[in-house]
Amino acid sequence: MTAIDFIPFVERLATVSGEAIMPFFRTAFALEDKNVGGVFDPVTEADRAAETAMRRLIGQTFPSHGLIGEEFGSREAESEYVWVLDPIDGTKSFISGLPMWGTLIGLLHKGVPCYGMMNQPFTRERFFGDGRAAYWTGHNGGGEKTTRRLRVRPCLGLDRATIMTTSPKLIPEKLRPRYEALEEKTRLSRYGGDCYAYCMLAAGQIDLVVEAGLNVYDIVALIPIIEGAGGIVTSWDGGDPAQGGAVIAAGDKRVHEEALEMLREGSGTD
Structure with a gap:
């Protein structure tokens, strides 16, 4: 399989994680500090619910694949294919009600990143790429879903x-x-x-x-x-x-x- 073959599955992971997260955003929810006594490192019910949903789907669909997740650790991390998950990257923004966060879904093939997606279910945006091309999907001002190729900009210095x-x-x-x-x-x-x-x-x-x-x-x-x-x-x-x-x-x-x-x-x- 190539990275392109996994695109529909990554879309499913983004959907199930977003469904797990959005009921919590801008509501009252339980919050813990993973680094008590050090720099504040919050984790929420939403983080755990989203990673649980993604891990379950990966396990059902690709049981031989490895997993590395922020909330529940690693398993079979030396596998040919390894999923790397951060259910809410930007938890401090999340708990502050700010939309500067997203779900990170990465795939390693023989230790090399071969595909990645950042899903923002609140703004309904997805950024994804395979190292050769990258795209954004979202909604324009009229609400119609659209896809656009991503390109960095030149900068002289x-x-x-x-x-x-x-x-x-x-x-x-x-x-x-x-x-x-x-x-x-x-x-x-x-x-x-x-x-x-x-x-x-x-x-x-x-x-x-x-x-x-x-x-x-x-x-x-x-x-x-x-x-x-x-x-x-x-x-x-x-x-x-x-x-x-x-x-x-x-x-x-x-x-x-x-x-x-x-x-x-x-x-x-x-």
Whole structure:
């Protein structure tokens, strides 16, 4: 099977996860802190309900496939095909009633990201790609569903770039000065995007996303979308971003090279 063969199934995963999540959004629901005593790391009933629904469907349809999920851990993670799930990427936005969150559904083939989708059931948008092409489906002003090819935009240099990160406070203290120096070189900075920032990069709306401390389920689904739109995503040392850690994504290789030069030294620690 190829990544294209899995597209209808990924659509089903997006639908069942959205059906599990939406009854909770902008309502009162139970909330826990997974990192008591440290940086606030919330998890909700919606996170668990969505991952449970996706894991059940994967198990029924592809019992030989592996799974890596944020809420319920890993199983058979050395399989040829492994699904990587983040039921709500951007939980802090979710619990604040803001729509800057999404469900990440990624697929690894022999350890390499081969397909990814970001589903936002509230705005009814889906961003997806296979590393060769990427697309957006949503609704235009008249409510009609439409599909559009995603393409990054050109940017001549950092001084013309828009940069996003979820929060500079989430970047480890020893790496933060490098991020702050980079941000100072850019034209505009915005915070709070989580997975949405990477999708806006793929859509040609921003130029650079820089984060650190990511987990594998935070990034795997986004890599085929960014690359399919013509963008570049690497670790801060220019290596493979699929294991998370310190990650940089850019729409233009000129901006990527400039930013990487500023971030590279000392980026092996996160």
